[in-house]
Amino acid sequence: MSLALEIARIVLPLIVVGGIGVFVILRMKYKSKQGTLGKKQSKSAQNVLDSLIPFGMIVGCAIAVLINLFTSIPLLSTLTWGPGIGFLLGYVAYEIYSKMDESHSQ
Template sequence: MEFVMAIAPIVIVGGIVVYVIERLKHKYNQGNLGKKKSKGAQNLLDSLIPIGMLFGCALGIISGMFLPIPSAFTVSLGAGIGYLFGFFAYEIYSKKGNNYS
């Protein structure tokens, strides 16, 4: 059981990272990466994935305090899930107006 708890976050987060990187690579190859006209909007767009990871880590730390699951498990899983949600926020925000065509 301890082995599964040690390997599970690596496998889950690794799958999330491969998915996000492949999606971004696909968008880059098609030329569909989000570009905003203003520098501030572009900076926000570029920082959505790291911000998602920070929020995921924070939620992992908080949940690790209250759940009987090891903190390393909750923090790493929280960062991976935050990475995925940051990517989804990137997708949504890049499709909104004020883009370059």
């Protein structure tokens, strides 16, 4: 029984984060084919838009390391969950920011 729990604890983060990755990539591919992928007119606003997803992953990784310092959660597990959740939150921020008007985004 403990072997099955250990295997589940190892594989579950990979499955969930992999599902998040596949969801975000397929969603962006669909939006690209439809022509509704977020575009901004100014170069600086487009740079901010393009950097939201990687920034979300970096922040997620940093938060995962901080969580690991203060809890007993294994580092490898937090390093799986952190960037994966950051990837999803970065995509959500990308969607929100791409729908904002140019006057609100500066």
